[in-house]
Every structure is written in structure tokens, then in C-alpha cells.
Amino acid sequence: DDKLLTEPLKHPDFFSVKELFTLKDLFDARVHLGHKKGCRHRFMEPYIFGCRLEQDIIDLDQTMQHLQLALNFTAHVAYRGGIILFVSRKRQFCHLVESTARACGEYAHTRFWQGGLLTNAHVQFGPGVRLPDLLIFLSTLNNVFEPHVAIRDAAKMNIPTVGVVDTNCNPCLITYPIPGNDDSPAAVELYCKLFRMTIIRAKDRRRQSEAVEELR
């Protein structure tokens, strides 16, 4: 059992996450398109490649690196049987995100976030609740264009976060930010596809390793 858990940590890319996407895929899915110059958040400036006709363009090389780190981390969490919670407050993609979560066998929360969900879970749900081990944000802003409360709560409860940050978002408290577009349907579908494939891949890998161990 110990060997099962330590083996993946020795390789930099145990789940070969790099093969899942290319720069061209990201470009075709319009991930590089940001918001207008006036909406730009100060902390997103390092991730921005440039500005064309007042629209910010996100640096896809950096996005590739961040996406690879984030997917690798998600795969490791899924490999260890962690609970993954998909969060997004975009109404257009609510159904898509919930379907993705259901397809992976993980959990989703694309509805109104009640205040004490993470911080007051033992009162809201019951004494023996297990909190999510990873939060994935398909969009870090809520409907009023403010940072989602879950980012702060996850930081309070020591839960790592992976989040797609657009040019108007604050990437501060997110453990693995992914600078990229969170408004186009093509981009969000790409993210959902990538997360779904990593999680399913990681779980299959885990089942294979356990079967191999049992055979021994």
C-alpha cells in the first residue's frame, strides 16, 4: 500500500499529462483571449502576453506550464482517492460542469454557495463529514464579478485549489492557477474534457496498480 502511494511521486509526469493537450488546441479553443484593458487585474499582469486593440492576450506558454502542473496535481489527488469538487458560478456552463463531475465520479457545486459549507460543515451536514480534498474552479468569479467565497474558505481549511483565472480575476489564494479564458464555451469545454480525462486516467491507473499488487 505504501509502495502504491510513493511510486507516482518519484516521476515528474507519472500520468503523462502533457500528451493530453497542445498549444494549438489551446489556441483553437480561444483560451488566450482575455477581457478588455480596463478590466485587467493587477496581479494578472505577469501572465498577460500583450494587449491588442484594448483586448488582453494571455501568454499561452505560461498557460501550458500551469495547466500541466494543475492537471498533474489533480491526477495525483484522484489517484489517492481524494474528493474533487468542481466549482463554477457561470450559469451558461452549470449543466456542463455538473455532467463532467458526474462522468468522473466526482462532485460539483455550481449553485448558490451557502456561507458555512466548508467552514461550518459539521453543523450543516452532520458530525462525520469528509471535506473535499481539491477544489477545481472553472471560473473564480461569482455572479457579481467578485472573487468566489470558496477560494477564501478553501485557503482557511487548508484545501488546495486549482482554478482557471481570467484577466479580471485575482490569482492570489489559488494554489495552482491556470491563466486562461473562462467565458468562451469552447475554452470551458476544453477544460472540462481535460479534467475529465486526467481524473479517469488516474483512477484507472490506481485500479490497475491495485490489481497488480493483489496478484502478487
Add this chain to the structure above:
Amino acid sequence: GRVLRLCRRWGAGPRAQTLRLICTTTAMQRKNAEASGPEKYTEAFIKKQIEEFNLGKRHLANMMGEDPETFTQEDIDRAIAYLFPSGLFDKQARPLMKHPTEVFPEQRKIQWGEDGRPFHFLFYTGKQSYYSLMHETYEKLLNVQKHQDQLIAQDLPLQKEKRNLAGNRWLTKIELEEMLVEKVSDDDYSRFIRLLQKLVALPCADIEEKYIQKFSKEVPAQLQKVVIEPLQYDERGVAFSTGEGKRKTASATAVVYDNGTGKITVNGIDILHYFPVLQDREQLLFPFQFLGRIGKHDMVCTVSGGGRSAQAGAIRLASAKALRSFVTEKEVEFMRQAGLLTVDPRVKERKKPGQEGPRRKFTWKKR
């Protein structure tokens, strides 16, 4: 404050007295109760309760000398009432032995498995059943839209036949709560109904007819429950029909004959002599006037009890009920909407102690 009391332990030997905390403050008790939350029953617990119940049922049957195989719930109730006679007034306070599914309210059992992972993918939202219902309904909506797009691409007509929308109502909030086994707020309920209406409004919604029917109920028209008696014929071949009516303490029976001249007899006396007041005669004639059959029917009524106005109202109701047999269904519906067929529920209100009448209070004197 806390109270530490000596409690004596019998037969404990040298340490016969131990100090134990017996009383806590009410604040502490309330805090402990809140922290544990509403009791949740695991599936294993309910199963065990069902086994115990079945075993107890067989024991009870043996005790009463009856066959354990054919021991029904009524037999159990009778046996318990016999073995544990109780003089308590409230029926629910008496000893009872019922199947655990009736005793333990249907509520959420523990929502996660042994490894801690919740069963439902929307568990962390807090309202999993409601949101999964919304998710499913939205999926049906998307399906219908996709089907519509396909039909448009093939240039086919969208709607085949017209649907009958009247006569159906959506589930009420309480019925929805029962269906989902969780509390639904007013906003959530109205949102769900709006989504259903949006789904139904689409032309190709026939595909999801089965799904929509889960949330709609039929409203039977008022008249379907009431059976209108057919016309009877007396020796002369004249059609007649009877009706009964009540108002306050007066009760009346009316027999309405066809091919008449508009003669009305009450207790053997003509109405001009029985009801000298115009208002009462107007009340009697109202059903006939409403249907436009003033000179066409004869009526013979008997009435007892009540006062002048109450008797008039009772005869009016009786005659309206009798006239239903002579008239089409549409006209019966018109009569019902006019209030001719409704029993007037107003009776004399009782006098209350400390007051002079039902509403009048005693004169208030400042000093």
C-alpha cells in the same frame, strides 16, 4: 451553575460514594443537543428495527393465542390496547406498535459510505435532491431543443397536434417536498415551476411527456363528482324531480313538475299566503328566473325549522337542486357559478363567556 452531587453506588465496597456531575445548566444542554443535530438513522439501524418489529409481532400473536402468520396491523393495535390499557386522552400518547417505516419519519439516512465519499454527486451543495431535479429538468430541455434543431434542419413541421393544457395543475410546494424528502424554499419552488413551464412551452415537448407528467396532476372539474339524478315520471306521464336543501336550521324538500303554470305550494299553502314578504318570494323564484323557466314548472315543497328567511333559502337550494335534472350540463355549471347550488354555511355563532354575545363585549367602564 453546575451541581455536583454525591451518588451512592451500592455494593461497590470501599469506594461507596463517588462524585458525579448530575445536573448541567440549560445552556449547556441546549448546546449539546444542537451540536448533535437532528437524529439521523442509518440503514442498518432501520433494518434492525424492522427485524425486532417482526419478531415482536410473532411473540404478540403467540401471547394472544392467534396465528403468527396471519396477524395484521389491526390485530396488533387491538392486542396492544388490550394488554396496555391507557386512560390518556391523546391517542398518539398511548402505547403503540407500528412498522418502523411509519414510526421513524422518512428522512435522510447517512449520505456517505465507509470511506467518507458521499453517494450523490451534488452532495456538497446542501440541497442535493432539489438541484439534481433541476439538473435533470434542464437536461430534458436541452434534449427537446436539440430535437427541435434536428427537425428544423430537415425542414419538418415542429408540432404534430395541439395539446390540451387545461385541467392540469403543477405539484404544490408541499407535494414537492414530500417527493424530494427535503425542504424546498418558496424561491426554489417557483424557479422549478418556471423551468417546467419553459419546457412545456416548447413545440417539441411531447418527447418528454412522461417526465412532465410526474409533476402535473389532473384537476377534475367540480361537476364530475356530483351525480345528477335522472328525471322521474309520475302516473300522469309528467316529468318531475326532487331536491333537498338546508339553510341555518331549516330543511326543505322540493318536487318540481314539468309542463306547469308556475304554481308553487309550500306545506300545502300557496306561497302568497305562506311568504307575505316579497323578499322571500323573490328568493324562491330566483332559480327559475335564472334559467328563464318561470311559467314552465310547478313546485310542491315541504319545509320545517328555522325562520322566515331561512325557510326561503332552504327551498331555493332544494328547487335549484331539483332543476339540475331538467337542464344541460353547461347550465348546471352556470348555476353553480351563480351560487345557487352552494349550501350557505353561515349559522348562528355561539356566545362566548366573558362577552355579552358572539362578538359584543361588555360595556367597558373606565373606573
